Amino acid sequence: MGELRRRIETGELAPGERVPSTREITRQWGVAMATATKVLTELRHEGLVRAVPGVGTVVSVPEPTTDPAPTAPAPSAPAPDRRSTRSPSAAPAGSTGLTLDRIVAAAVAVADAEGLAAVSMRRVAAELGVATMSLYRHVADKDDLLVRMMDAAIAERPLPADPPPGWREPLTVAARQLWGRFRAHPWLAPAMSMTRPQLIGSAMTYSEWVLGSLHGHGLDEQSAFTAHLTLLNYIRGLALNMETEREAEAQSGLDSEEWMDTQESVLLAALEGGRYPALARLARSGYDFDLDGLFEFGLQRLLDGLAVLVDEGTPPART
Structure with missing residues (x-):
């Protein structure tokens, strides 16, 4: 830990720069995984590093220890004449x-x-x-602010003015864009309620887009809205993992890959004895966990299922 602290304090590792992961620490310094985990945890407790979702553990930006000394105004500078210099559109004196x-x-x-x-x-x-x-x-209050936050976050990337033809491609476009909004704002999925839906204008645009796409291809209103809710809840449910992962990183100082490294020996021990042969084979071959890949796989399978209901004959080929 002393070497990493020295590199941070001397600026060799600059603020925002990624520090070695637990795996890299074990490889470079020949220590156990538990020791490497403790090193990063101690550095995080000291405020020298912090976990950034999707990036890993990075050097924290130091906060100033004292307030900067105020700059005295130049004695020869005349005070501005506010009556003559303020434009009609400028904020009045004292306005924030x-x-x-x-x-x-x-x-x-x-x-x-x-x-x-x-x-x-x-x-x-x-x-x-x-x-x-x-x-x-x-x-009005924090709840009102939260609705406006969600509206702004979703509206950052509006849907195209004209939907693509058919029903599958419009739903794919909407699902991928909403997933992107959840990706950009990990707090958005847990803030959005399925059982007590908030009145979010930009989200209603998504609903209208999906319903319009399905109504025009053989689904009645009830079935179309059920399909819309199913798709929305799939995307939101998967996105909930982003915020929980961020919280876990902040508490542990480990990203998901580093945390899995600390659990490897426990997992292998649990798979001994042949009781779980399929899981044992998977553990030996490895599994590349990718949240975006998982989203895309599930999205296409959901659309395959909807194809059975939509009046288009043979469902599209799997992608």
């Missing part, structure tokens, strides 16, 4: 320039960086440098 868009953007940024649990009215106000109560001029 606070807008709904700024509030939502700040809340989304906090959720993206630290998870939904970090979002509060007080925290968002602190990020914007305003009083907490000033937010309530623009949003």
Whole structure:
């Protein structure tokens, strides 16, 4: 641990740069996996490194230990004449320039960086440098803010103006774009409720797109909406793993691959004796776990199933 701490403190490993994984530590320094895990955990507790979803453990950006000294104004600089220099559209004196868009953007940024649990009215106000109560001029409460956050996150990448022909390709386009939104904002899936759906304008656009695609190809309204909910819940359910994985990385300092390395000996011991031959063969050959690949596989199988209901004759070939 001393060598890694030295490299971080001397700047040899710059802020944001990835530090060696547990596997790399064991290989470079010849220590046990448990020791390598403890090293990264201690560095994380000291605030020197942090886990970044999809990247691994990186060097933390140091926070300033003292406030910078204020810069004294130049004594010869005359005070500006606000009556003559302020444009009609400028904010009045004492205004923070606070807008709904700024509030939502700040809340989304906090959720993206630290998870939904970090979002509060007080925290968002602190990020914007305003009083907490000033937010309530623009949003009713935290629930209202959350709906607006979800709306903004989904609306970042709107669906095409014109759907492609048929039913399968429009559903594929919608599913992949929604998966991309969940990928970009890991907090979005757990924030979205299936049993108590929030009124999210940009999400309703997805619903209309899917329903329109299925209505035009033989499905009645009830079946089309059930198919829509099935597809949506598949995408959302798979996306829930992103936020839980991020939380696990933050707590352990290990990404999923590094964590699996620490469990290898336990898994192999459990597979001894021949009770689980299929799992034993898989453990020996290895399995490349890829969340995007899992999403795509499941999506195509769901669409294969819908093809049986849609009035298009023979279902499309599997891809």
